[in-house]
Amino acid sequence: MKNKLTSENRTSFESELTCVIKGSSVMNVSAAEEEYTLPQLMRLAKRFHNTKRTYLLVDPLQGKHIPVSPKDCLTMLRTLGAKLKREFPQTKLVVGFAETATAIGAAVAEYMGSDCVYIQTTREEVPEVSKWIEFQEEHSHATEQKLSADGFSAALDNTDTVIFVDDEFSTGKTLVNMIEQLREEFPQLCDKQIVAASIIDRMSEENVRRLEMHGMICRQLLKIDNVDYTETVNKFEIRGASDLPAVDNSDDLIKAAYLLKEDGDTSPRTGVVIGEYIDSILARHDMISTADSTMIPSGKSIAVIGTEECMYAGLIIAEKLENSGAYNSVKFHATTRSPIGICEAEGYPIFNGYKLQSFYEKGRQTFLYDLKKYDSVLIVTDSAPENMDAVNELGSLFRHYGCKEIIVERI
Numbered sequence: 561m562k563n564k565l566t567s568e569n570r571t572s573f574e575s576e577l578t579c580v581i582k583g584s585s586v587m588n589v590s591a592a593e594e595e596y597t598l599p600q601l602m603r604l605a606k607r608f609h610n611t612k613r614t615y616l617l618v619d620p621l622q623g624k625h626i627p628v629s630p631k632d633c634l635t636m637l638r639t640l641g642a643k644l645k646r647e648f649p650q651t652k653l654v655v656g657f658a659e660t661a662t663a664i665g666a667a668v669a670e671y672m673g674s675d676c677v678y679i680q681t682t683r684e685e686v687p688e689v690s691k692w693i694e695f696q697e698e699h700s701h702a703t704e705q706k707l708s709a710d711g712f713s714a715a716l717d718n719t720d721t722v723i724f725v726d727d728e729f730s731t732g733k734t735l736v737n738m739i740e741q742l743r744e745e746f747p748q749l750c751d752k753q754i755v756a757a758s759i760i761d762r763m764s765e766e767n768v769r770r771l772e773m774h775g776m777i778c779r780q781l782l783k784i785d786n787v788d789y790t791e792t793v794n795k796f797e798i799r800g801a802s803d804l805p806a807v808d809n810s811d812d813l814i815k816a817a818y819l820l821k822e823d824g825d826t827s828p829r830t831g832v833v834i835g836e837y838i839d840s841i842l843a844r845h846d847m848i849s850t851a852d853s854t855m856i857p858s859g860k861s862i863a864v865i866g867t868e869e870c871m872y873a874g875l876i877i878a879e880k881l882e883n884s885g886a887y888n889s890v891k892f893h894a895t896t897r898s899p900i901g902i903c904e905a906e907g908y909p910i911f912n913g914y915k916l917q918s919f920y921e922k923g924r925q926t927f928l929y930d931l932k933k934y935d936s937v938l939i940v941t942d943s944a945p946e947n948m949d950a951v952n953e954l955g956s957l958f959r960h961y962g963c964k965e966i967i968v969e970r971i
Contacts (some may be wrong), residue, residue: 594639596781601636601760603909606793606901608686608800615789616900617728618909619759624660624907625873625900625929627863627891636759637664640781641671644723644757647779648672651755652719655712656680656828657726658705659869659897664759665725666828666837666872672723674835677715681705682829682869682895684920689830693745695738695751707738709745711831716746721753728760729778732771739774755779755911762786798901800925801913807956814955817848817855818945818970827942829869841873842880855967859935862887863963865954866894867919867941868926873971874940881938891934895919895926895954902929914957917941919950931957936965945970 590938603618620626623633644651646664651672656665658681671676689710716722719889724735735756743749754776761780762770768778826832849856862881866874871894895916902913910929918924920943937958955966
């Protein structure tokens with residue numbers, strides 16, 4: 561397989577490299593048989609200017625809004641995967657919901673076996689997809705979601721079970737609506753076993769029965785009561801995310817590299833064979849760092865940042881850095897489209913946050929929360945390489961927090 565490596569230090573160079581894809585070491589890691597508790601998996605935050613649901617459940621181990629050790633995050637995700645693998649071992653199709661559950665779904669698919677197909681819903685424009693199944697996530701900050709009909713259809717005939725994965729199910733209404741749409745489009749889905757899997761399930765017994773009546777089985781890491789937390793979060797005096805601080809970029813140095821993808825390369829938005837996808841991500845990472853040693857973070861404290869729906873690639877790269885033993889601390893989290901209130905009160909999970917330009921759409925706002933000082937930051941994204949404005953904004957933000965080295969890896 562031939563790839564072209566491009567690296568940018570406000571300039572660029574090119575070289576031809578041959579990539580040998582080796583088996584992923586990720587699958588050799590067994591998930592611990594852990595029981596998770598509510599204090600481990602849930603913090604309460606207040607949504608900023610969302611009248612549909614004022615509160616947000618923030619999982620400190622999920623690697624989205626709060627920095628987390630990759631090992632701790634992946635242990636949780638793989639525990640869910642191991643639980644589902646025991647009960648539904650022949651599953652060959654897993655669907656993850658954007659944007660928060662994209663990594664959860666990928667981890668579950670990984671645990672189902674290297675030949676399992678993983679596909680995620682998306683809010684992005686994907687020109688390669690000719691037909692979409694569109695649906696609404698009603699309480700979200702961005703309600704429209706869509707699933708590639710092409711990718712879903714291609715994998716459906718090869719599995720008896722389809723697992724739909726989200727971080728949280730509160731009523732199951734979005735999933736019921738989506739499944740009904742999919743069954744209309746793909747009648748063969750009526751003969752499949754459908755599993756609704758989540759980290760947290762807080763559906764009422766009535767809502768669980770409704771899913772069962774629609775032929776769905778519910779599984780989760782943690783089952784809790786369906787409590788309305790509106791009054792709990794209303795006591796917090798919040799503010800919105802901050803504008804970017806003024807930073808002197810006169811000596812700014814952002815190192816960026818990307819491998820040009822070959823025709824036919826797929827992404828989770830169109831559907832991937834999970835083993836091939838993981839091997840490709842790690843091989844591309846190895847190729848970039850082998851070709852240019854300056855792409856390897858040199859500091860002792862490292863933050864790896866995913867971008868919006870692109871989480872799992874950054875997470876498994878962060879795990880590799882953490883397992884190398886070369887760093888005192890490796891943390892992972894991601895930018896998000898979710899506007900969350902900021903508050904310094906004790907027990908509140910989001911203590912700072914900033915507005916950023918999206919890596920995927922000019923003029924669209926995203927956010928990054930709970931920033932701290934790191935020696936080095938590695939940004940892992942699948943966005944187009946042309947959007948350097950977003951890269952420069954995020955780089956400037958970490959410069960403000962004292963980071964001396966910023967690396968961008970476009971997978």
